[in-house]
Amino acid sequence: MVDRRLRDGNEGPDRVQWRLGLRARDAGADGIRHPRTRRGVRVTTPTGRDHGVQDLVVITGASGGIGRAIVRGLVASGHAVVLHYHRNESAARTLAEEIGAGGARAFIAQADLTEPSGVGDLVAHVDQILEATPGLSLHGLVNNAARLLGPSFDDASPEQFDLYFALNTRAPLFLTQQLSARMSSGGSIVNVSSAGAHFSSAGDIVYAMSKAALESLTRNAAEALAPRGIRINTVIPGFTDNGHPALAVPGVREYVSTYALLGGIASPAPVADAVAFLLSPHAGRTTGTALDVTGGSTLGARPRSSKISLRDIIAQPGIAPR
Numbered sequence: 001m002v003d004r005r006l007r008d009g010n011e012g013p014d015r016v017q018w019r020l021g022l023r024a025r026d027a028g029a030d031g032i033r034h035p036r037t038r039r040g041v042r043v044t045t046p047t048g049r050d051h052g053v054q055d056l057v058v059i060t061g062a063s064g065g066i067g068r069a070i071v072r073g074l075v076a077s078g079h080a081v082v083l084h085y086h087r088n089e090s091a092a093r094t095l096a097e098e099i100g101a102g103g104a105r106a107f108i109a110q111a112d113l114t115e116p117s118g119v120g121d122l123v124a125h126v127d128q129i130l131e132a133t134p135g136l137s138l139h140g141l142v143n144n145a146a147r148l149l150g151p152s153f154d155d156a157s158p159e160q161f162d163l164y165f166a167l168n169t170r171a172p173l174f175l176t177q178q179l180s181a182r183m184s185s186g187g188s189i190v191n192v193s194s195a196g197a198h199f200s201s202a203g204d205i206v207y208a209m210s211k212a213a214l215e216s217l218t219r220n221a222a223e224a225l226a227p228r229g230i231r232i233n234t235v236i237p238g239f240t241d242n243g244h245p246a247l248a249v250p251g252v253r254e255y256v257s258t259y260a261l262l263g264g265i266a267s268p269a270p271v272a273d274a275v276a277f278l279l280s281p282h283a284g285r286t287t288g289t290a291l292d293v294t295g296g297s298t299l300g301a302r303p304r305s306s307k308i309s310l311r312d313i314i315a316q317p318g319i320a321p322r
């Protein structure tokens with residue numbers, strides 16, 4: 001049963017809002033918007049299909065700094081996208097409008113992935129999108145949404161532990177389980193981890209543990225998904241400028257720049273490029289592994305104090321950590 005809002009392309013008043021990005025003038029004679037063409041030459045989908053089917057990728061945390069770059073990279077390589085967000089609806093909406101104005105398809109979907117019902121909410125939206133939009137095939141999932149950094153060994157509480165693990169680990173597992181069931185052979189899943197899982201950081205112990213568990217999910221799910229021709233991999237970013245105001249403060253930039261052997265703070269682009277690669281057929285023999293784009297941050301060459309929480313460092317006066 002297709003939700004009326006989907007059929008009509010209208011938004012409803014529900015807590016969870018989303019919007020179809022299909023513009024009527026872009027649809028073909030059959031009402032389906034096909035992969036874009038240049039000078040009349042048909043462009044195949046990223047996975048090589050050429051019969052009016054376009055690959056759809058779900059990106060969690062698409063309203064965040066790295067998520068937005070991942071979305072733009074996937075749209076540039078011909079994918080339709082579902083932009084998941086939690087609180088920042090305007091960021092998701094603005095990005096979806098930018099994508100729609102460029103002639104591609106974007107859908108937005110809200111869900112609180114710390115709630116046990118959050119995964120079901122997002123999966124239900126994906127089902128509605130697929131049902132209401134002939135010509136889309138679910139190709140990929142990017143588990144990118146997260147609570148970043150902290151809490152420290154001394155400050156951690158069971159409640160915080162549950163919150164971090166619910167978003168950073170539990171949601172990726174069950175989104176992978178449920179959305180992979182809607183993919184066919186060739187599907188691909190990418191988990192966004194962190195350099196923090198690869199060096200000792202008692203100041204961010206719960207975040208680091210949640211990302212280590214996420215990488216374990218990658219390895220273990222690879223075996224389960226391989227017989228169905230579905231791949232799953234991890235991307236490991238280092239410090240990345242996600243637009244957080246603290247990263248504009250020179251002292252903060254200087255401190256976090258010391259982590260990467262290659263120096264500096266990365267832009268989100270290398271993370272987005274790595275995700276696009278792992279979702280593409282070029283990575284067709286790659287599963288259960290990790291692509292490190294940390295600029296050497298994980299090699300352990302830098303002396304560190306285990307007592308410092310990076311969450312505290314970026315919490316400058318007047319700038320609340322997210």
Ligand SMILES: NC(=O)c1ccc[n+]([C@@H]2O[C@H](COP(=O)([O-])OP(=O)(O)OC[C@H]3O[C@@H](n4cnc5c(N)ncnc54)[C@H](OP(=O)(O)O)[C@@H]3O)[C@@H](O)[C@H]2O)c1
Pocket residue numbers: 060061062063064065066067084085086087088089111112113114143144145146147148167192193194195196237238239240241242322
């Ligand atoms: N930036 C870095 O230096 C860095 C380094 C290593 C790894 N990473 C990883 O890169 C990924 C993206 O990070 P980022 O830097 O882009 O962070 P960000 O800008 O803070 O974005 C975080 C995203 O997570 C979503 N989110 C937060 N709470 C949520 C909840 N309860 N339910 C569902 N979604 C929720 C946010 O949604 P709303 O904004 O809509 O609420 C936002 O889209 C994360 O997995 C992070 O661990 C980042």
